[in-house]
Amino acid sequence: MASHVDPLVVGRVVGDVVDLFVPTTAMSVRFGTRDLTNGCEIKPSVTAAAPAVQIAGRANALFTLVMTDPDAPSPSEPTMREWLHWLVVNIPGGKDPSQGEVVVPYMGPKPPVGIHRYVLVLFQQKARVAAPAPDAEAARGRFSTRAFAERHDLGLPVAAMYFNAQKEPANRRRHY
Template sequence: MEQMPRAAVDPLVVGGVIGDVVDMFVPAADLSLHYGTKHLCNGMEINPHSAAQSPRLLITASVPVPTPNYYTLVMVDPDAPSPSEPTFREWLHWLVIDIPEGSDASEGKEVMEYMGPQPPTGIHRYVFVAFKQNSLMETVRRRPVERGQFNTRQFASENDLGLPAAALYFNSQKQPAGNKKH
């Protein structure tokens, strides 16, 4: 295996994203996320207040292609309601389809409105997974899409999305009342 793809998925293995949310994959796209001025890297700590609004999110293919690609973005919390008892695994926080490559996620079709992190207890992982679509989807095959007990692997299978093209996650925990930023 090449060093580059392995290095790109190592934080996902260490963070348990590969295993809990998705299977091992070779990255085929780059995922860039910004909450305000903060650029996200795997495993960063973000307080819930800073992530209350949807991020700027760009997906670009690792290797340019002549025809435009479209992507599906899934954001889940695999630790709901608590990391020690994730009975709601996975909690769907955001679902956007038909995101044009190189465009912000807001250019896609939002299937499930963005919901910022609201960890009730413990440190939660918030996972963004981008899947390359075979063509425009316009709608998802599984209706209705529910927030609770969402399954990223099952969703990808039902919509012929295959393995992820990219993934990124951050950690968040409930802020003590005196530590909230306004």
């Protein structure tokens, strides 16, 4: 009998970005018409605009969404781990990140070399988070999802997913 292995463990998201956790909230992520699943590959040209993220949960619950690249600048030498691509706090349950407070604006994936993992981590807040001043979290390189969660008393994630992307040849970009 085959046992289920969590794709977040297989993809080393658990370990590199977050500690082992039990997902308790549904989160869906879509770029255009493409629904993402853990470990899928998507072209960077499709990810220029922020994804549509739907978060389940009661309207009175608040969430924080973090998106990072743990493979920056290169998967073999991730000296900038984690590169912060997006940070939104105080997102109401049942809503999307546009209803929250953007701390760091969305930056689409632009992997310079190799296949990079892009990780979206969702935390349920215990209380409203005072959004840090724009400069406080603006340093995108060497961001730590764990340290941010600890600093803001977020606990373990309630959902996470990741996708892969690699540099596209300039003359072969396709939108699918």
